[in-house]
Amino acid sequence: MIEGLKLGALAVAWLALAMGGAAAQQIQSSYTNVNLDECTVIEADDFGARWACPGYKGIPVMIAEGDLRFFVSYGLKSTEEKAAEQTLPPFNYLGPRIEWRVSNMDGQxxxxxxxxxxxxxxEEGEDxxxxxxxxxxxxxxxxHVAYIDALANPGANELARATADEKAPDFDCAGEPEIIGEFKAWNID
Known part of the structure; x- marks a missing residue:
């Protein structure tokens, strides 16, 4: 009987360890491309354009350009989201891939x-x-939750993932995005 209890306790301990490992695996990355040639032009004029693009598992990605700056938002109501109005102060363009942080905490x-x-x-003459x-x-x-200078921070991608995982779920969109790590991309004074 005591030996059976020991085995039962050992099985429970092993299951707890296994579940702890599984919990750590409940967030991962998935990637989609940013290719405006594969997107549908929603509107365009002399001042800018807006595209509807495919995202993770069919989630719409809205990309807009105006005054040499890009805006990116996500979801069925992407144009109504705060992200649709957020960009960076300097003139900018987008990288080729979106990294989606996904979780299966809800079973999917x-x-x-x-x-x-x-x-x-x-500034002119600077990279x-x-x-x-x-x-x-x-x-x-x-x-937008946070901005990370990819050139000023070694391991910037890992820093961005950790920031997404820790801050995004509870971030209040009424607030301003945070600067994370060292930042030299533009003057933030």
Missing amino acids: WKPFATILRFFTSR ESQVLVVTKVEEGATC
């Missing part, structure tokens, strides 16, 4: 954040900067 893989590289202009933009993805609350 669902995105809660994205990471997208923006290339930004600098362009690269900023990783972490965006919260939630219907009615899709917005």
Whole structure:
């Protein structure tokens, strides 16, 4: 009887360890391309354009350009989200891939954040900067969470993932995006 209890306790301990490992595996990355040639032009004029693009598992990605700056938002109501109005201060263009942070906490893989590289202009004669933009993805609350200077921070991609995982789920879109790590992409004074 005591030996059976020991085995039972050992099985429970092993199951707890296994579940702890599984919990750590409940967030992962998935990637989609940013290729405006594969997107549908929604509107265009002399001042800019807006595209509807495919995203993770069919989630729409809205990309707009105006005044040499890009805006990116996600979801069925992407044009109504705060992210549709957010961009970076310097002239910019988008990197080639969106990294989606997805979780299966609810039993199915669902995105809660994205990471997208923006290339930004600098003063004349200086090389362009690269900023990783972490965006919260939630219907009615899709917005920029954080900016990470990809050139000033070693391991910037890992820093962006950690920021997305820790900050995006509870981020209040009424607030302003945070600067994470060292930042030299533009003057933030």
